[in-house]
Amino acid sequence: MKLVTAIVKPHRIDDVKDALETFGITGMTVSEASGFGRQRGHSEVYRGAEYVVDFVPKIRLEVLVDDVDAAPVVEAIVTAARTGRIGDGKVWVAPVDEVVRVRTGERGGEAL
């Protein structure tokens, strides 16, 4: 099993969710996140004083998938999240040792 984590622009999250549902993913976890990449954040000016805002608001999406689904899921997320402009985010995949469904105690692929 794999954990696919994606950091995307907040206004793309609905498209990403729709793409994953179309693919057949039945659950996901979404949280608000802040951060920056190479482009850093932006600056704001208040009464002539400039403030650099490094941490840009993002959405962090996590979804557990079978090994074989990892690559197409990543592709679906990237396609749906891409705007082509800087700050579109990142997606990464990590191995997962065990998954348990809390309600039933099912484990592994059954629990996805």
Add this chain to the structure above:
Amino acid sequence: METALDSGLTAWMLVSASFVLLMTPGLALFYGGMVRTKSVLNMMMMSFGAMAVVGVVYVLWGWSMSYGSDSVAGLFGSPVTNFGLADTITDANGDFVIDGGLPVVVDVGFQATFAIITVALISGAIADRARFGTWMIFSALWVTFAYFPMAHMVWGGGLLGGDGPFTSIAEPIDFAGGTVVHINAGAAALVLAIIVGRRQGFGTVAMRPHNLPLVMLGAALLWFGWFGFNGGSAYGADGVAGLAWVNTTTATCAATLGWLAVERIRDGHPTSLGAASGVVAGLVAITPAAGSVSPVGSIALGALAGAFCASAVGLKFRLGFDDSLDVVGVHLVAGLWGTVAIGFLATDTGLLYGGGFAQLAVQVIIAVVAVAFSVMVTAVIGLALAVTMGWRISEDDESAGIDATAHAESGYDFGGLGAPRSTAFRGASSSVPASAADAVNTSEVRS
């Protein structure tokens, strides 16, 4: 003296007084939005606190010191002669005293609102870090020793008004409070910012406004209230009030444009905080001049006020004093400009209207005297409070946020992680059997 009641005037002055009173809660929003989330309530409480203190003090000795019948050397009225509005509201027959068609008690209310907003204005210079108790005491002392004497000197028949010695040059003009309100508050703010000292992280930590819509709403309410401030200062439901109304509008619009133009050129973006600030700068600058300039003159006065103030607000970073919300950069600068600009733009006596230098000279004199007086009095009061009560909250409290430590409240409750746990209400005894509602509160419902 018109001793018959003028009901139209009385109605207008009651409305104006209500408008001006609204300015202080408006200021609370304006200032509250500009501070960080952790100190929004304290910032608003400083306005409401000033309102509470001055509202009481004014009727006790404020009116007597400002406009009472017993002047002390032209500096201030005796606080005891008309203490508690004695011999002010009604005459020996029990009839309301009427002055110029207006019941004097209505004027008391109108003038009290000016004293309230002036004190509240100062609070913006010491955001986030001043002890609330010290601020409350300061409010009472400052309004007594700085505001009431200044009001007496300018409007109450004292040294800086039409009956004073400078009238031999030209009659000083302060229509609605350039010296009494704005220079007075702005100079006091400068002194207090220096005495109280900088906030932790001033100049290095980002202290962004936490809610700009609040700032815009506050500026809008200030603008609305200012129609009472300037329009009411005509003391008539007449053409002068109308002129003041129009000038207040045009100068403010021009100042907004002036501020935004400076921002667009200097920083690349016209900002909402700049628009709100330009509004206030224009309102301040037109205050002393509202009755003596033409609407076209008010455009020039306002546009320059916006440009001057937009340029001035950055000075605190260069000079190193933490005038947190730019009370000096807006009220002192625009107050000085508006007061001096009368010397150029007054339609009867201004330099640009062929009136010569006399009006300009006298306007500069009253501005300088007002600054000197306010600085001196505020320094004495501020330093006295620094060594007795102390001005600063502890460093820990400042970093945790003054709302939580001074008032035991937080401005916003978004729930989620870190939200406060529900606990028993104070005074509830543990021996009282838990009701179903209590059980829900503490998540102890069992099936």
